[in-house]
Amino acid sequence: MDAGGIAMKLGSCLTAVAMVAALGGCAPQSQRPAIESEAVKAEELEQKKLVIKTMLDQRDLLYRISYRLAKAGADLCGDQITWSLGFLTLGREDGAETDHPTLAALFPDLGNNPIVSYIPPDSVAAAAGLRKGDEVILVGEGGVEPNRYLAANIGLRLTTTDNNPVKLKIRRNGTPLDIAVTPARSCNYPAGITSESVVNAFADGRGVYIAKGMMDFVRTDEELALVTGHELAHNFRKHRDAKQGNAVAGQVAGTILDILVAVAGVNTGGAFGKAGAQLAGNANSVEFEGEADYAGLYVMARAGYAIDDAPTFWRRMGANNPNAISHATTHPATAERFVALNAAIKEIKTKQQSGAPLVPNEKPKEAAPQPLPGEPPLGVTP
Ligand SMILES: [Zn+2]
Structure with a gap:
């Protein structure tokens, strides 16, 4: 077929497409197995669940790292100090950007109260005996700030303003429990994930x-x-x-x-x-x-x-x-x-x-300029 012929063939195909593909000659010709739309819908949900699972895994990983760094770096952070309770929660209504129907499908037992969703192994919450899955009914008697976990994330991280232990009322396997967490002094620069x-x-x-x-x-x-x-x-x-x-x-x-x-x-x-x-x-x-x-x-x-x-x-x-x-x-x-x-x-x-303190070296403060020998002191006109 010459170029003109190809153009004609292409032209007729395009016309056919424009006429709602009545001829079918331009469509792929393989006979593929039929698929159920129900199966596609089910897979859609699986993939959406994976989005939330990945988001939670990465949130937990970053919290594990940033909690440890913020605590160890507290002495370098000047007056930018907060007191961390060392765990993250997950609630049914969490996060404006969260896909709530998928969240509900992923965690069908999630009730009205948030649950403890992540605890770094070295955290003060872990030391106090808090466990993943505990339902959080009440936190403290004031002074505790529920901070929405940063950008594009779900859940809360809790901080308070001093080192006083914070009483938590929780429910574990249906049994109410009181747990007191002594907060950790930390840099007040929380970490979050952007999309x-x-x-x-x-x-x-x-x-x-x-x-x-x-x-x-x-x-x-x-x-x-x-x-x-x-x-x-x-x-x-x-x-x-x-x-x-x-x-x-x-x-x-x-x-x-x-x-x-x-x-x-x-x-x-x-x-x-x-x-x-x-x-x-x-x-x-x-x-x-x-x-x-x-x-x-x-x-x-x-x-x-x-x-x-x-x-x-x-x-x-x-x-x-x-x-x-x-x-x-x-x-x-x-x-x-x-x-x-x-x-x-x-x-x-x-x-x-x-055994020297692990503190970054500072440049020596610049000494006041000294007059050279034979020169008059600065600021004095002879
Ligand atoms: Zn940089």
Whole structure:
């Protein structure tokens, strides 16, 4: 068939399609097994359940890491302190963005009261004897803040304002029980997961936000602790305030701070993209990132995580973003981050061996300028 013939054939096919495919000659010709629409509906529910299960698994993983880091880093967080009860709940009505019919199908026993849905093994709630599945009837007598778990998540995390034990009324297998939890002193920078698929994370001076893409990317607790510790450090080193001070008034007001891999040419989209555009060219960005890597590693070490393999995370990030290996933008290049982290590990290990406190080193305060010999003291005109 020549080109004209093909065009004619195509033309007649298209006409046929336009005429509601009366001929059927353009449709696929395989005879496939018939499927039941009921089976498709059932599978739809299974896949929706998997969305919620994944969301809960990632929420629990991030809480396990961030709880431990926030507790171990409390001494570095200045006056940004909260008292954590160390567990997460799940309720029938949880989360505005939650698919409630699927949640009900996944947890048919979920009643009016929330249940204890996750307890990190090293948490104060675990130590007090709270168990997963306990129905929470009443928490404390005031002062306890039920904080909606951050962005795109379901459930509550509970904090209080001081170290007084908090009485919980719970029901376990139908039996009412009283449990007192002594809260843990922690950094008041809660962590949550955002729905973006980009491999990224950020801090805004109040919290730590890990994109779903990063949750999917990390392979170990240590990798997530590295990322979370980095963002925590941005917060407690007050980088957002410093950046706003550096910028032309109003230029970065209200922006999200961090972009882990703000590499030229990578379209991160959404909030990350906007923040990247606004932060590009911002003074001291690379230094702030280096400091967040450095101070974040200290938090990780304080929390008792193995830090030896931490730099390999930057190898994996480099492999994931080849442009970032040697090209620094608002962030140091991944090769530099790898080498800098190795140097920080050496410093931390020396302190661990000598029993010195695990606190990041500070630059010596600049001494007041001294007049050179033979020069008059500053401010005095001869
Ligand atoms: Zn950063």
